[in-house]
Amino acid sequence: MDKSIDSVEAAVADIEDGAVVMIAGFGGSGIPVELLHALVARFRATGHPTGLTVVNNNAGTGAVGIAAMLDAGMIAKVICSFPRSSQPQAFQRRYEAGEVELELVPQGTLAERIRAGGAGIPAFYTATGVGTELAAGKPVETFDGRDYLRERWLKADVALVKGALGDRHGNLTYRLAARNFAPIMAMAATTTIAQVTRLVEPGEIEPEQVVTPGIFVQGVVEVPEPAQEEALIRSGEVA
Amino acid sequence: MDKSIDSVEAAVADIEDGAVVMIAGFGGSGIPVELLHALVARFRATGHPTGLTVVNNNAGTGAVGIAAMLDAGMIAKVICSFPRSSQPQAFQRRYEAGEVELELVPQGTLAERIRAGGAGIPAFYTATGVGTELAAGKPVETFDGRDYLRERWLKADVALVKGALGDRHGNLTYRLAARNFAPIMAMAATTTIAQVTRLVEPGEIEPEQVVTPGIFVQGVVEVPEPAQEEALIRSGEVA
Amino acid sequence: MEKLSSAGIAWRAAQDIPDGAYVNLGIGFPEMVARFQPEGQHVTYHSENGILGMGPAPQEGEEDWDVINAGKKAVTLLPGASIFHHADSFAMVRGGHIDLAVLGAYEVAETGDLANWRIGSRGVPAVGGAMDMVTGARRVAVVTDHVTKTGAPKLVERCSNPLTGVGCVARVYTSLAVVDVADGRFVLREKLAAVSMEALQAVTGAKLHVERDLRELRVPEGL
Amino acid sequence: MEKLSSAGIAWRAAQDIPDGAYVNLGIGFPEMVARFQPEGQHVTYHSENGILGMGPAPQEGEEDWDVINAGKKAVTLLPGASIFHHADSFAMVRGGHIDLAVLGAYEVAETGDLANWRIGSRGVPAVGGAMDMVTGARRVAVVTDHVTKTGAPKLVERCSNPLTGVGCVARVYTSLAVVDVADGRFVLREKLAAVSMEALQAVTGAKLHVERDLRELRVPEGL
Helix, strand or coil: CCCCECHHHHHHHHCCCCCCEEEECCEEEEECCHHHHHHHHHHHHHCCCEEEEEEEEECCCCCCCCCHHHEEECCEEEEECCCCCCHHHHHHHHHCCCCCCCEEEEEHHHHHHHHHHHCCCCEEEEECCCCCCCHCCCCEEECCCCCCCCEEECCCCEEEEEEEEEEECEEEEECCCHHHCCCHHHHHHHEEEEEEEEEEEECCCCCCCEEEEEECCCEECCCCCCHHHHHHHHHHCCC | CCCCCCCCHCCCCCCCCCCCCEECCCCCEECCHHHHHHHHHHHHHHCCCCCEEECCCCCCCCCHHHHHHHHHHHHHCCCCCCCCCCHHHHHHHHHHHHCEEECCCCCCHHHHHHHHHHHHHEEEEEECCCCHHHCCCCCEEEEEEEEEEEECCCCEEEEEEEEEECCCCEECCCCHHHHHCCHHHHHHEEEEEEEEEEEEECCCCCCCCCCCCHHHCCCCECCCCCCCHHHEEEEEHCC | CCCCCCCHHHHHHHHHHHHHCCCEHHHHHHHHHHHHCCCCCCCCCCEECCEEECCCCCCCCCCCCCCEECCCCEEEEEEECCCCCCHHHHHCCCCCCCCCCCCCCCCCECCCCCEEECCCCCCCCCCHHHHHHHHHHCCCEEEEEEEEECCCEEECCCCCCCCCCCCCCCECCCCCCCEEECCCCEEEEECCCCCHHHHHHHHHCCEEEEEEEEEEECCCCCC | CCCCHHHHHHHHHCCCCCCCCCECCCCCCCHHHHCCCCCCCCCEEECCEEEEEEEECCCCCCCCCCCCCCCEEEEEEEEEECCHHHHHHHHHHHHHHHHHHHHHCCCCCCCCCCCCCCCCCCCCCCCCHHHHHHHHCCCCEEEEEEEECCCCCCCEECCCCCEEEEEEEECECCCCEEEEECEEEEEEEECCCCCCCCHHHHHCECCEEEEEEECCCCCCCCC
16 A cells, blocks of 8 residues: 655646645645645646635745645635734735635634534534624524534545655654644545655654544655745745 | 652542542553552451442453452442443443443543543534434534534543653653553543552653643652553453 | 355455445454455455555464454555554544444344344443444345344344344345345345245344345355 | 733733633734733634644744634644644534633624624624634623724613624623623723723723622733
């Protein structure tokens, strides 16, 4: 069972039009830049995939990563908690032109909906958002005297994540706080593709150190010197 | 902020009559034997704590650990998935005599209810148990054409867990599959006490290697050569 | 009546496990399926207590009692194994990440209902992870003798014992046959050559339907 | 009117944080509270993106952009820090494990309602973790100027902007006063000596109640 894939191009080749794509990362940390840019390149060359729904905490910065996808015009909808950044133009333009739909979800509810999708929990209750405009349309239930909203799971066709080590069985580790959404997105997607800084053999990651077990990962591609999105933007060398 | 405690006796001194106590472990793996035996000793000496509700996957084996607590008569109720073992007499006797109440919960639902307790989710839906006698009294809801039961969170006054390393801030690691219920029980209890094989200084556990962050742990006590319950029972040296 | 040994049933069940599958084996007899994994296939075994990549039992005296399976027996970790907590373990199950669960049974109904955790209301009830497994795994198979120790059918129209799950079983490997559950009917896929259709139906508590592709149930000699 | 600087407000808020507390600081101005943690007290700072035990910003040029806070600024990890994923991070928040959240505000109502994520319905809405924080943290405090840039009261009877949470704020540290929310009323706990009761009430959009223990709001010189 070897889940390794030879190139980022091959890794994103099967993503279909209209797919729901979870993209790991918080701000620039954990964004799988090379996978996203391979996806943009594929779209520019072929017109596919298009009409994507992207799930991420944010909605892109500058002209790289998710912003590059927005600029290319391949995203129809964004599900996120914070579609603002230091350079939010890519999203802002599309949003104000009515070219991209926004589903705004509180960050913790977003994380829990994703985790629920991965864990087979179709709905759960949270106090987050009760009494606010983001509660619109959501059933309210009272438990032990407190009101809670019912929230639904969130699943995806594809998750794109960035790992540190990855073995051929799909076991992953992450670099520091680049972990953020990756482990739960890997759980919630039918197909999870991980770019990893180093592809290793099964057994090279200690069983106790595995953060994402291989059962949640369908493809692993080595990107030995990955761009860090924040560093990339600050460097001014924009892809 | 030093959460270390000098002795197992001191670590269990504040557990009150009627408390809900989550006890980590699956079979004999991960059972905090020394904490449990300190609790039994305290009960034998003082008559307290008594009337406990114990949450564990099982209900004790032989005459040690949870079985010793049952034999002592300090447990009023057990919430578990599998109250059978190779030597189930302690529970069986009390159960058949009507001296201990049993709440039987499917193992995955038990784990998820505990996790929900720790994560502030008062209720969630699961397909587990639909159409069975364990669904009795539970609301059923249909999502996307499939029926699910609504299950409530499970919280505790105290969790007793067994770690490998523990630092003074309460950060924990676990030994191999002795991890099992400990991380989620630590989240779900008001007070979590961890016995650890080695008490270390903050910083000695790498941030990425911490399994249970210290925020979930209120007390850490070093037990340098802990008994492993299964090994203890097999050795025939029963406490 | 000629019948397969437990090893024979386990061998037959093992042949259907696809390469690369993530599999959970129930406590007891189903664990035997792992022994007959075909050469060259890679199957990853899951254990409820937080292990993926379980290997066979260690040599006696080499046991590490913190590396056990759901039946509390000592196991080993293969290269590529991982350890996780109980909520993550059942997220794998409930979330549909386990490709196949192989369980034992007291009864399987033609509706796919399974009863395997309790006989009537006797004794101390113990459910473990079975209810989670049968609703969560993508496919549920049963390995069992075709009849009970007293000769009563285990394949029935409706279960008489408390249910583990409703409509959850896809295939049953018995000591006499391989039977699928399809649209509320038992469809016979394979049977031992030495057992006649009439004899098989006589020890089965519900109608066995036969479609074109009925085959002989064969296992290697010596099992 | 005399008023505290931002640093003065942050200093005052920091004095109330108990030793051993787990604290989340909102993006922007609230982050300043960490600078004034009293000597000898141990406070553990949580960041939504999966860090406990955040330390101050690194030297310029030393940034590791995989160690950032919720505002995407580079931070450091202190001894005893831990890293976890986003669902675990918000389990800490939602599960009531964070002792204190300190946030900014557009408006706070005497009912404890908070509006801090959106002005009216203008622009691209962005909520981040604020709604989770105000319902999940055991205690919610606000640091803010007493009035808006145009001089309008921020402490009001009812919020006019979209709510972040209902009845969630326990205490407000402003540039003029420290005000508690208690039983649907604002209770003034401290005020600057130079500001009269009348002047303070005049820039406050709801009745300020005074109980016996009204004290002077004082911060160290130079802040």
